[in-house]
Amino acid sequence: MSFKLRGALRNLRTGAATTAAKLATTASRATGRGAGGMIGGLVAGAIDPGIMKHLGGGRPAVLVTGTNGKSTTTRMLAAAVRTEHTVATNDGGDNMDAGIISALMAGKDASHLVLEVDELHVPHVADNLEPKALVLLNLSRDQLDRVGEINKIERALRSAVEAHPDMLVIANCDDVLMTSVAYDAKNVIWVSAGAGWLGDSVTCPRTGGHVVRTDDDWYAVKKLPDGREFRRPTPSWSVNDDGIHSPVEVSELHLALPGQANRGNAAQAVAAAVEGFGVDKQRAVKATESVDDVAGRYSTIRWGDKEIRLLLAKNPAGWQEALSMVDRSADGLVIATNGHVADGIDMSWLWDVKFEDFESLEVKAAGERGTDLAVRLVYADISHELIADPLDAIRACPAGRVEVLANYTAFRDLKKALNKEVGDE
Secondary structure, eight states, X not given: OOHHHHHHHHHHXXXXXXXXXXXXXXXXXXXXXXXXXXXXXXXXXXXXXXXXXXXXXXOOEEEEEOSSSHHHHHHHHHHHHTTTSOEEEOTTOOOSHHHHXXXXXXXXXXXXXEEEOOGGGHHHHHHHHOOSEEEEOOOOOOOTTTTOOHHHHHHHHHHHHHHOTTSEEEEETTSHHHHHHHTTOSSEEEEEOOOSOOTTOSBOTTTOOBEEEETTEEEESSOOTTSOOOBOOOOSEEEETTEEEOSXXXXXXXXXXXXXXXXXXXXXXXXXXXHHHOOOXXXXXXXHHTOOOBTTBTOEEEETTEEEEEXXXXXXXXXXXXXXXXXXXXXXXXXXOOOSTTTOSOOGGGGGSOXXXXXXXXXXXXXXXXXXXXXHHHHTTOOEEEOSSHHHHHHTSOSEEEEEEEOHHHHHHHHHHHHHHHHHO
């Protein structure tokens, strides 16, 4: 078969896949089954297994991955790159093959790709898109029943970096596991973005030796097999209360989003935009500051006599960070946990999270796995009330400001229910 004929057949298959995907997306939205961010990609991928590579078309791409902060960092990075280029991105958080394919179809005319990618999917997505850059945020335990042990993910990401030696890697040097992923990369930019959760970085992922931490350093007691020391690299980018530090200047940072983790996300987004795509630093910083909502996370909803702020957390590291964002002066706190596949069926992570500092708040435990949470709160000596339905739990809170912290499906379902309630008022 001639090259020309193969190309024609290739285009025919991709065209058929794209048409079918658009029909499926339209049907999904029309029937109220969803936004269509996944179904279109699923249909297109089933018809044309090579569609991701074909739709990528060799465009400059950056992939963002890590256990926590992918969606926020991707939104910030896309905003920064968009100051100078057109961008295709999966800003709805659909970070597996179907969501990525849908984003590529929706942004077929964009000049650049900024994509959030699930950690397990990075190797083959990188093989398909040949990215110009990869942003490595952090690694910690996440849904053991789906993802498996964290060192398995570290090895998979390291293999992806090794398979693409010319790819620029923007890595968080404060995270031991991500440092291991990027340690031998030929082109790496080290960013000190912080490490709030240390429970999964007490040993070296390459040797098993103990990792010693000081205020601004860490190192493995046991040397690597080739005799090198495994130690925190010196960052060329960092973030602190003064702002984002680059090799040439300090830029003040005034984010709309709360928390130290989001300042670290912004630092990596700005570093990737500047170092990977030549975006002006001040433009990039301003773009990150403009991000005030990520798929409804951090949003505030007024419902009757209550002002409700929604926070999402999906794993021990994310929960610990989100708990630090809870306003202790609020009038009530609802914590909602489900245990579906998307959340992780294994709820043992509840015992890794420090719930012990909410004595001043009126706390409600809610969600389909609210009983598991209630048991954990008993052992944390937190006075609380168990109300299974999150809406009822919010109703039971005093008038005023109510903080709501929920895991993935609990957050999704509650947000939909709240929007319906508000719309019916």
